Every structure is written in C-alpha cells, then in structure tokens.
Amino acid sequence: MQTQTHELRFTTTEVRKRFLRWSDGEADREWRCLNLIWEHAPGVAPRPLRRETESGHPVVIMERLPGDPLGDKPLTREQTGSLGQTLRRLYRIPLEHINSAGISERPYGPSTLPQALSGWLSKTNDFSRCQNPKQVAVGVETALEWLSRPDALPSPRLVGLGISDLNPANIVWDGQTCRLVDFEDGGLTDPAYELADHVEHIAGRLTGVFNPASLSEAVGLSEVERERMRAYQPLWAAFWLVMLLPGNSGFLRNAPGTTEAQASHLMKLIG
Template sequence: MRTHTHHVTVGTHRVRKRFTSWQNGEADREWKCLTLLDEHAPGLAPRPLERTVEDDAPVIVMERVPGTPLDIVPLTEEQNNSLGASLRRLYDVPLNAILESGLQERRLGPNALEQYLDEAFQQVGDLSSCRDPAAVEAAIATGRRFVASTLGGPRETLPVMGIADLNPANVLWDGTVCRLVDFEDGGRTSRDFDLADHVEHIAARPHRVYDASLLSRAIGLTEAEHQRFYTYRKLWALFWLHALLPGNSAYLRNPHGATESQAHYVLGLLAGDSVTE
C-alpha cells in the first residue's frame, strides 16, 4: 500500500506541494494534468505557477482555488450535478492535447488494476484479527475468482484524462461549483473506469456521498460505458477490500469492523445484487 507522498502548505493565494520523492512520478503527473486543465478547462483545478526542487525533492506551487472540501454526507442533487459537470469538463480535454503532453496512464489505470488485484489477492496474510475472518475469507475467495475471469481482455484505449482520487476531501465546493484538487495519481483513463473509482472510494461509498446514477447521467455515459462501469465498480470494491485487510494502511485508518462491512458489500456486489448508492 502507498505511504504519505507529499506535504502541503496552504497560503492566502498559493498552495505549495512538496513531494517526498521522484520515484513514482507524482509531481510530473500533477504538473501535466494541471497544465492541461489550465489551458482547456480553466478554473476547474488549481492553476500551476511554478516547479522547483527543494532538498532534492520536487515541489509544485499552484494557485489556491475557492471552496471547502465536501462533507462526508450524501451530496444534494445540485452538488451531484455540479460535480458531474466538473468531471465532464475534465473528460472533455482533447485527446490530441493529452497525447502531446506526454501524460501516461493514471495510477492503477484500466490496463493495470486487474493484474494488481490478481497479485494482491495471492498474498493475503493472517486474518485472525478480523472481527469475522470467515466472511472476509469468503469475499476474498469470491473476489479472486471474479478477478481471474476478467484477466486477459483487450487493452483500453484511454481516451480521456482523469483525476484518479476523488476522495471527498479533494472536491472543493463553493456553494455553486465543484473544483478538483490532487492530481498526483491522475492520467489517461476512460470515463467509466474513473467514475467507478470515485463512487467506490472508501471515504465516500459507505456514506453514500456520491450518487452514481446522477453522476453517470451528468457525465453522459453511454449504454456500453454503463455496462463497463458496473464491472469496474466490482474491481474497485475489491481494491478497497484488499486495502482494508490486516497489515494494510486502510485497515489502521478505519474503524474495527470496516473490513467485514466491505466484505459483505463485495459479496453482495459480486452476487449481482442491485447497486443504488
């Protein structure tokens, strides 16, 4: 699992983001994403101001944008529609501009997530500290079979740019408009894949922060995208199940019982139960 990747200093008009290393290319991804958005969707995200190096670590300085992070409660219809409109602006950045920028596939993108999960679920540790180890093991076993069934499909074409982390803390709401921050994992993706990631985020999904139906309509997903969206939701639910296993960082950050809750949710999802949140 990932560790802390950056330190943020918020000023009156500027935000300074110092990354802990060059290793995973976070600073380069964020700079490219912000630069593309400044040109093709101005006002949607912070305007990039400066790149520098401090103590051999990359630093990005960006303009501070208005708004406060979303609360961990269900969004209103107005907020869902505003967020959908903001995501649509993000996805409407021209592909030729994305290609010219050299932006690569987002972290754990459509061509990487299935393989990541396949390997991750082969290395599950001791589950005895779980409240209900049997339920967690059942979800893992079912998840393994589902992931195996999805491996080997055709590679995605990655036609859009995505943010890759729509934790509600990364959506700033000013009462009218949703703006997006934190593009360090962003990159090329598909709309259905990115939206599935957002609605399944562990900081949002258990609290039903995002309305998947409203967002998918606001973005304008096609029927084919809707079908893939449901499959991708299952994969992202499994990602969070793995993250919540003992020994992983999300297990320590979430209350005891969160692993079992996710396990039961995964079992229902993979059994084909209706998903409405």
C-alpha cells in the first residue's frame, strides 16, 4: 500500500499540493471534489484556486484554511457537533450535481472493497513476525468466513459525496468549526459506509478520537443508517487488519502487538 501520494508546500494564504503521479487520478478527484463543494457547500473544504503542472507532476493549489489539524485526543462535544454538521453538509450535496461533475465511486467503495479484501486476506501470509501468530491467523480466518456470508453486508448504495480518508489530521479545527482537507480519494459513497470507515480508521480509533455513537448522531443518521454503519464497521476493521499484517506499511509503523489488538477488535465486532 503506497503511503505517500503527494507533497505539500504552504504560504500564508495557499497550499500547493504536488501529486507524485497522474496514473491513479488523485489530482483530478481532488480538483473536482473541491470545486463541487465550493459551489454547493462552501466552507466545508478549501476553496480551489488553480491547477498547474510542475516538472511533469500535477499540482492543485487551494486556499489555506485557518486552524490546526486535530490530534490524537478524543473530540470535545463542540468538535463532534461541528464535525457532524460539516459531514452532513457534504453528504447533502445533491446526487445529480455529483454525477454531472464527473465524480465516480470512491476508491475502495462499498461495491468494490469486500471483494478486494477477500483477495488480500486469502493470500498466503507469514505471521511469524507477529507477537502472537496464531491469534492473527484466527483473525484473518474469521474475517474471511464473515466476508463469505451472503448477509454480512448491506446492499451497496451510492447516494452522496464522501472524503474517504478521515484521518484526524485531515480535520482542521479553528476553535469553532471543523473543515476537511485531502479529497484525493473523494467520491460517490454511502454516508453510513463513510462513517464506518472514519470511526475504524486506525489513526483515530487507537486513541479514541471518534465516538461512533456521538458522531453518527451529530451527522444525523437515521436508525436504519446507523444499523448500516454498524454492519460496515467489521469490513473496515478487516481492512486495517490487512494493513497491519507483516509486509504491509502499517506493521512497521505501529507498535508491536497492534496487529494482535486489531485482530481481537475485529472478532469482537463480528461477535
């Protein structure tokens, strides 16, 4: 899994985002999402300013937002409320405008991730570098068995725009308002699927940044949508188990025992 897709340069008023390649379309997704949001939900994300090419690389220049990225502490009530309102505004951008902007399903969206995960989990893995190889192996087997169930996941829905990557570092807080940055993986999605992704993101879950119940309430999910969110959480827990396996970048970036803890968390969600 590639961990670096871009380089950032800042001025007092602008952020210059230089992408390392054209092939995966990150620059196009970012530009289209930012323009759509600026037209239909201004203030949710940076205002797009211009596009350039630098040394053969695509560049997106956007306004620099006030405030600082959120860290590794649980959100306050005010932050949760503001983030919920910001996400709600994002999800309410009309579907016809998303389609007319040429924005397709997000990478690893609800129609593609389950099959991809089954393939990743089915690969022959060497768990010997884990602290408890048996526990990790059981976690992988449990995930594969769960994914094979016909009733494990809701039917995919593509009804709104999502940011995809809600690493807490992609939420800028100015003391009153949460705004979102990094839409290179943005695209069509299901709000319940997005929130499951967000609360299971390893960068936020291990430090308790998001409270799943509080965030889903702040976004305004219905009870049916909350059930869909809970159904999708094991999917994203399995995704992070894959990322934490030996040979993937998350294994080296996290403390020993994190993979075992993730396997345990996944099995608890599956029940």
